[in-house]
Amino acid sequence: MLNIRLILVGSLLLSGCASSRIEPDGSVTRLEGTTMPAPDRTDLTAVARPYYIGPFDELSIDVVGINEIPQREIQVDASGRLSFPFVGTIEASGKTPAEVAKLIENGLRARYIRDPQVTINLTKTVSQVVTVDGEVKEPGMYPVLGHMSLLRAVAAAKGTTEFAKLDDVVVLRTVQGKTYAALYNLKALRQGAYADPEVFANDIVMVGDSRARHIFKDLLSVLPLLTTPLVVALQ
Numbered sequence: 225m226l227n228i229r230l231i232l233v234g235s236l237l238l239s240g241c242a243s244s245r246i247e248p249d250g251s252v253t254r255l256e257g258t259t260m261p262a263p264d265r266t267d268l269t270a271v272a273r274p275y276y277i278g279p280f281d282e283l284s285i286d287v288v289g290i291n292e293i294p295q296r297e298i299q300v301d302a303s304g305r306l307s308f309p310f311v312g313t314i315e316a317s318g319k320t321p322a323e324v325a326k327l328i329e330n331g332l333r334a335r336y337i338r339d340p341q342v343t344i345n346l347t348k349t350v351s352q353v354v355t356v357d358g359e360v361k362e363p364g365m366y367p368v369l370g371h372m373s374l375l376r377a378v379a380a381a382k383g384t385t386e387f388a389k390l391d392d393v394v395v396l397r398t399v400q401g402k403t404y405a406a407l408y409n410l411k412a413l414r415q416g417a418y419a420d421p422e423v424f425a426n427d428i429v430m431v432g433d434s435r436a437r438h439i440f441k442d443l444l445s446v447l448p449l450l451t452t453p454l455v456v457a458l459q
Contacts, residue, residue, distance in 0.1 A: 259406075259421055259422075259453070259455065260395070260397050260399075260404040260406050260421075260455050261399050261404065262399070262422070262424060263397065263398075263399050263424050263425075263426070264399070264400065275320060275321065275346060275349075275352065275369065275370075276317075276318055276319065276320060276352070277300060277304075277316045277317060277318070277319055277320070277321065277324060277346075277351070278300070278304065278317055278318075278349070278350075278351020278352060279300055279301065279302050279303070279304050279317060279350075279351055280299060280300060280301075280302065280350045280351065281299070281300045281346060281348065281349050281350065281351055282297065282298070282299045282300075282346075282347045282348035282349075283297070283298050283299075283300070283306070283316075283321070283324075283344050283345065283346060283347065284296070284297055284298075284344070284345045284346075284347050285297075285298055285308065285325075285328070285342065285343075285344050286342070286343050286344075287328075287332065287340055287341070287342050288340075288341040288342070288343065289341065290332075290337065290340065293309055293310070293332075296308075296309075297347065300316050300317065303317075304316055304317020304318070305317070306324075308328055308331070310331065310332055310335045310337070311327075311328055311331030311332060311335075312331065314327050314328065314331075317351075321344040321345070321346060322344070324344055325342040325343065325344045326342075328340075328342045329341070329342050346369070349367045349369065350365075350367075351425075352367060352368045352369070352425040353365040353366060353367055353368060353425060353426075354366055354368050354372065354377050354423050354424070354425060354426070354427045354428075354429060355427070355428045355429065356377050356378065356380065356381040356429045356431070357428065357429070357430055357431070357433070358388070358429075358430045358431035358432050358433040358436070359384055359385045359387050359388035359389070359431050359432035359433070360378060360381035360382065360383065360384055360385065360388070360431050361381060361382035361383055361384070361385055362381050362382040363381060364381065366380040366381065368423070368424065368425045371422060372422065372423050372424075373420040373421065373422055373423065374393070374395065374408060374410075374413065374420055374421050374422075374423055374429065375410075375413055375414070375420050376420075377423050377427075377429050378393075378410065378429070378431060381431075384410070384431055384432065385432075387432065388410075388431055388432035389432040390409065390410040390411040390432070391409040391410070391411065391412075392407075392431075392432050392433065392436075392437050393407070393408045393409070393410045393429070393430070393431050393432070394406065394407055394408075394429075394430045394433065394436035394437060394439070394440075395408065395421070395423060395427055395428070395429050395430075396427065396428040396430070396436075397424065397426070397427050397428075398426065402457060402458075403457070403458045404455065404456065404457050404458070405436075405439050405440075405455070405456050405458060406421070406453050406454065406455040406456075407437065407439075407440050407453065407454040407455075408421065408453050410431070418452060418453065421453065439456065439458070440454055440456065
């Protein structure tokens with residue numbers, strides 16, 4: 225059996241201490257707090273939640289006041305690049321629309337176009353998505369534009385099925401190469417028992433799936449009464 229170190233985040237016991245150790249099968253460290261760490265920019269998103277362009281995203285690009293360059297619908301290619309008239313190839317992946325607009329403006333300025341003003345709007349994204357699976361009506365990948373919460377992600381998948389276990393919702397996330405998992409109670413969330421957690425691009429949401437809940441089996445045997453989210457780090 226793999227030696228998995230679990231880090232439990234949240235006030236799961238009535239004890240007031242900052243941290244404690246429980247050892248069912250592996251090593252468990254309980255810490256204060258109830259949320260997983262947010263991904264950073266290298267994980268394709270950030271706490272401030274600007275949108276970073278990725279491969280196959282579709283953009284609407286307009287150069288204001290220059291008739292020779294009409295508004296264009298451009299798709300970023302598989303390598304994260306796009307091509308624009310008078311500018312050439314631009315590395316767009318990992319940049320915000322505003323950053324790409326600035327690159328286009330600089331390229332046009334180098335062509336002696338005076339004071340170019342470029343606006344970019346995202347028309348379709350396939351790179352910044354959250355995966356919702358398990359007992360939902362329409363499992364699949366859903367775009368993350370701005371802020372998205374767990375309840376909104378489930379709603380995007382058209383809600384839960386009649387067979388879903390509402391106390392069995394697991395979110396998986398990778399931050400700087402480390403995988404985290406959190407166990408939530410959807411019914412408690414809907415009743416306002418605790419804050420609706422934010423989900424990020426690349427997160428995986430498993431609704432009512434006992435296979436995902438298996439991650440927490442040792443903890444649940446020690447802490448049978450959960451009133452807050454259960455968050456662990458997997459190694």
